[in-house]
Amino acid sequence: HDLWIIFDEIYERLVYGxxxxxxxxxxxxEVMDRTIQINGVSKAFAMTGWRIGYALAPGWLAPKIGAIQGHLTSNACSIAQWASLGALREAGQDVERMREEFSRRRDIMTGLLREMPLISFEEPRGAFYVFVNVQKAIGGTSEGKLLEDDGMFCEALLERELVAAVPGTAFLAPGYIRLSYANSEEEIREGMSRLKRFLQRIETK
Structure with a gap:
């Protein structure tokens, strides 16, 4: 159908197993002439605050993308651009060390999640998030508060246990929550302990 493809590769270096x-x-x-590939340094290179992204597009289109971007967000400072170039050229070994550490933290989080009631999940094969199915908990109550949906689940979890999760509805996945293992092992273990306690106290129908 001659559709254009925008292909996001921001997590290309963070895959596991x-x-x-x-x-x-x-x-x-055959789709190269109608594909825009986008990427950045915020994830794999842990340079979130540097705000550098880039795109690969057909030669005739790239200048037009640059013109629109320049008017929408102005330009990234030269320091951030040079730092990002250095990361892309020189930081391959550092990225691999981080990938291995993320893999280890993923295993810790998923191992602890398997011990919890009312949830299920698929083991993540990339990035640093776990999408957890909490549909069995939806409709239950937490200390008298009805958990009507994933948003209410996350709100109650934050109020009761000070654990932050993102409702799956934000990603068109209602009934799920997103947890991140881009944190220290100590924080992951403590957060999972609190989540388990929260789940154990939910009263279901």
Missing amino acids: TTTHRNIVSLAP
Whole structure:
């Protein structure tokens, strides 16, 4: 149908186990002329505050993207641009060390989640989040508060246990919550202990 493809590769370096990242153009070279690939340094290089992203697009389109971006957000400072270039060129080993550490933290979090009631999940194969199915808890109550949906679940979890999670509804996945393991092992273990306690106290129908 001659559709354009915007292909986000922000997590391309953060994959685990036997999972490998595949670029869409390598799978279907015929779509290259109508594909825009986007990426950045905030995730794999832990440079969130530097606000650097980039795009790869057909030659005739790239200047037009640059013109729109320049008017919408002005320009990234030169220091951030040079630092990002250095990361892309020189930080491969550092990224691999971080990837291995994220993999270890993922295993810790998922291992603890498996011990909890009312939830299920698929083991993440990339990034640093776990999407947890909490549908069995929806409709239950927490200290008298009705958990009508994933938003109310997250609100109650924050109020009762001071654990922050993102409602799946924000990602078009109602009935789920998103947890991040981009944190220290100590914080992950403490957060999972609190989540388990919260789940154990939910009264279901």
